[in-house]
Amino acid sequence: MPKIKLVAWDVYGTIIATNYPVRNNKKSNLLVVRPGALELLSEIKSRGIYQCTCSDGDLEILKKNLEEIGIKKWGDFFEDLYLMPPCQEKDFTYIIEEEFEIKPKNLLVIGNNYEIDINLAKQQGCQTLWAPEKHKFKPNPLDVDKILKLIS
Secondary structure, X not given: OOOOOEEEEOOXXXXXXXXXXXXXXXXXXXXXXXXXXXXXXXXXXXXXXXXXXXXXXXXXXXHHHHHXXXXXXXXXXXXXXXXXXXXXXXXXXXXXXXHOOOOHHHEEEEEOOHHXXXXXXXXXXXXXXXXXXXXXXXXXXXXXXXXXXXXX
């Protein structure tokens, strides 16, 4: 398996649970981190692998939301935050060729939406991990072991 040099994270639904903020049939403004996400971010960084976010959300709001879940300085984990076109397949060409100058096989894309986060990345030759949210009332954990095997 090719060596991973960069992990590109989708944030909403992958790091921050999006199906969960409902309590007693009322919407909550409380952000909930998916179990295992912060530990994985730390472990991947400790292995010297670069990480970035690839989100179609407003980057200033994204930074604020990362702070709310305990990432006070986004630069502690991520090399950069990338804004992707909303509601479209994410194209990683710029990140691969221009920003990090790596081969697609050296990029691991982790996302919760197969059509938007994963599909084009696979077609571009990237390694991918689909991490769908499965539960409506509690965030399901990320598959820590599977991700660590991919980056080893």
